[in-house]
Amino acid sequence: MRLVVADDQTAIREALATVLDLQPGLEVVATARDGAEAVRAAGEHAPDVILMDLDMPRTDGVEATRRITERYPEVAVVVLTTFADEEYILAALGAGARGYLTKESGRQDIARAVRVAAAGQSVLDPAVRDRLVAAAARGGSPAETADAGHDPGPGPALVPDLTPREIEVLTLIGQGLANRAIAERLVVSEATVKTHINNLFAKAHLRDRAHAVRYAFVHGLVRTRG
Secondary structure, eight states, rough: OOOEEEOOOOHHHHHHHHHHSSTTOOOOEEEEESSHHHHHHHHHHSEEEEOOOOOOOSSSHHHHHHHHHHHHHHHHEEESSSSSHHHHHHHHHHHOOOOOEETTTHHHHHHHHHHHHHTTBEEOHHHHHHHHHHHHHHSOOOOHHHHHHHOOSOOOOOTTTTTHHHHHHHHHHTTBBBBHHHHHTSOOOHHHHHHHHHHHHHHHOOOOOOHHHHHHHHSSSSSSOO
């Protein structure tokens, strides 16, 4: 499994590369000092996963993630950062990050997240997931609500015209599954999954995948730990 490590702090970048290169089945093929180098490495080295810091010079991690997911959709981005604030989480997930970890994560947790992301699934640090649940409970931040133009709110009832299959897809999105994993779970094509997602997003006025995750939590389709 090919991996790129992007972090502007040399000591952290080299330590992560060394530790992860020793993990079974992982190979660090390149490192990057900023977001621009991370985007270039995605094109030059064709990694399976890029481990991405957010606060970097020239091009930050959010913008780099957006460019990578647009140009190289087969590359999974897992954010590894000191920031666990809601605005950073939503920005990174909205840009297409498949995972979000804080730098308090242990090396085994990071290695596991890399493998999960490479398999097409999403992974969130428990603290990050708790932040999203808290945001869902209060209906999202004011900025997010204005952005979306509509917020589903904390009411218990789902949009009435969602089909059973769309509800099933929404539940799997809330559980962190990517389209490929959802298709495998439901034994349908990825194109069919995308059609269901487009339909349910339109019906429920969902802006993006992060919004859908919160919607699933608010309406009881997914439960947090404990």
